[in-house]
Amino acid sequence: MQWLCLSFFSQEFGPPAPLAFTMLQLTRVYMGNSMFRGNASLNGQLSHLLDENNVTQVLPLEPPDAWARRQNEVITYLRNFRQLVKLFNKERPTKFTQHLRCHLGCRLYPNGTAQSFYEVTLNRTAFLSFHVPNATWERRWPGELPVAAFAQEQLMKYPVTTQDLQYFLNTTCVSILQAQSTRTGKVSGRSRAPLVLGLVLGSLALLGMALGIFLCTGGSC
Helix, strand or coil: CCCCCCCCCCCCCCCCCCCCEEEEEEEEEECCCCEEEEEECCCCCCEEEEEECCCEEEECCCHHHHHHHHHHHHHHHHHHHHHHHHHHHCCCCCCCCCCEEEEEEEEEECCCCCCEEEEEECCCEEEEEHHHCCCCECCCCCCHHHHHHHCCCCCCCCCCCCHHHHHHHHHHHHHHHHHCCCCCCCCCHHHHHHHHHHHHHHHHHHHHHHHHHHHHCCCCC
């Protein structure tokens, strides 16, 4: 299975390509066991890498002491996530594999306009997407699926998954690219780095909620 998302921008033909900051996080669950893969890239350059319990800062966005704290936060979250999945599996055992994929980020175009996105797929089928302009979650599953409606309803209840996420994608993510566009070969602002990784953690949190809902209901509500 291909875990990493690679972005290629051609600068030889057509209009100038946009700058981009993208994140990919994948979770596989089978009989109560969880596996994690993911990465973040800034303008096509890998910045963070998640491989099971290991999260690596590829670009030096944070000083060693701050990064050590960040790593500990990620490891703690993953441990708690695994424990939660095991608990759900004991209550409602499932023998089939589930794959959840989060793809999110923003693009900055040469004319100054920006575009942000957040997409979630379940077993390679569109599941949910976040409509950034009005901070709402939308169902993408073809046909009726009760768990998709339930997941959408739950996500809409919490500001961290609506207003906070909207601000992050519209403002923080775009400001990273705006700062990057004024520099050559350097990533801007260590003060912004915790927010960058915070977005990666935010994607994990949303996946945790979506997985918990699905496993707890056994695929139906």
